[in-house]
Amino acid sequence: MSPIRRGALVLCSAVVFIGAAACGDPEPEPIPTPEAEPSPSPEPSPTPEPRTHVVTQGETLSGIARHFGTTVEALVAANNIENPDVIHPGQELIIPETQP
Numbered sequence: 001m002s003p004i005r006r007g008a009l010v011l012c013s014a015v016v017f018i019g020a021a022a023c024g025d026p027e028p029e030p031i032p033t034p035e036a037e038p039s040p041s042p043e044p045s046p047t048p049e050p051r052t053h054v055v056t057q058g059e060t061l062s063g064i065a066r067h068f069g070t071t072v073e074a075l076v077a078a079n080n081i082e083n084p085d086v087i088h089p090g091q092e093l094i095i096p097e098t099q100p
Helices: 003-023 061-068 072-079
Strands: 051-054 092-095
Touching: 051 061, 061 072, 061 092, 072 092
Parallel strands: none
Antiparallel strands: 051 092
């Protein structure tokens, strides 16, 4: 092989080699990971005012309990009633929250 052809062959080989490296699969760019935003702290819900009921003439604890969907025992406990058979008109009773 003549020296010119040999040089051309080396030059062509170098171009092919460099071209393959330059035209090969490019390195993929990293996908940015979104930064997690801190979740806001939940606002504490305000404590609701207790529900109350003012006793009227002729009412009983069992009738009041039935009306509000609670029990006589829960009314007695919430209101520190000593004798569940004795309530008075005008007496304000706390109505305990009912459990679902």
